[in-house]
């Protein structure tokens with residue numbers, strides 16, 4: 534019987550995001566690790582490897598698909614109410630002890646994680662997305678940067694079908710991968726986990742490439758939203774939150790910042806759960822640093838008006854939410870406040886098209902074939 538790694542090694546093709554170093558090793562550019570890979574070596578992500586001088590990368594499968602409200606990603610300033618057909622592959626370039634998607638992200642590191650991959654073509658996925666009335670397709674659940682060749686193949690089909698596309702990512706990018714995905718990715722969510730390089734090293738990364746990616750994403754015209762999962766004792770000091778939000782505001786005060794509540798998961802079960810009061814305090818820090826759109830997530834109905842979008846100019850409620858549910862939508866067709874006509878940053882449709890679902894659901898009878906390790 535084959536192992537998962539052996540099965541996935543067969544689901545590959547030659548990648549495009551790599552170069553050859555003067556000593557003959559390959560260098561992968563799909564994420565900020567920029568692994569130098571001698572023949573036979575596998576990257577930190579465990580899914581890209583040098584085979585006889587060619588970089589082989591994941592292809593032709595998904596580790597999971599789900600239909601999510603776009604608010605779950607979370608995108609609050611892009612196509613409110615849209616259904617985001619969400620897919621992921623397997624593997625990640627980080628190994629966060631609190632990962633909420635560890636079953637897919639850590640599938641090749643942790644024997645306890647098992648998500649049977651399913652064979653899929655880009656056309657299969659787009660057809661399924663359209664069948665579910667999705668407006669967007671999003672690469673998520675594992676780190677999309679490390680499987681960017683596959684995401685781009687899917688997004689080419691998705692765009693031809695009129696869909697919006699997005700990444701839900703840890704932001705550990707490189708200039709090369711951002712150039713590569715720019716024509717095919719509209720929306721980009723970065724999980725900014727901390728503003729302390731030592732914390733990032735505990736998670737298997739570094740802070741600098743992530744900050745550089747955020748600056749580049751904004752400069753390149755992706756629609757960017759940023760999330761910070763607030764973990765008591767890990768990243769919730771006033772000083773760290775002030776520096777983190779000051780950085781975002783320095784890139785643009787119009788970038789929405791979502792501060793969300795931690796609950797014990799995977800290997801990190803000892804910190805207490807984040808309370809609503811902690812979220813409110815963190816949100817106040819973000820506002821004080823100049824951020825104009827701050828949201829508190831994961832605790833519906835318990836965070837005052839921090840689920841709603843308000844006009845940064847006059848304070849009018851523009852979009853009222855409860856959890857992922859849109860309670861009211863008042864933007865004008867050209868994305869302005871109806872009270873003062875201030876432009877609201879985001880990607881707005883000409884009219885609110887209603888909400889397909891305010892809760893995630895699995896697509897009906899899947900036509901994808903499960904690959905059994």
Ligand code: SF4
Nearest residue numbers: 561564567568576578
């Ligand atoms: S995606 Fe990142 S971790 Fe994986 S091989 Fe490339 S540079 Fe290394």
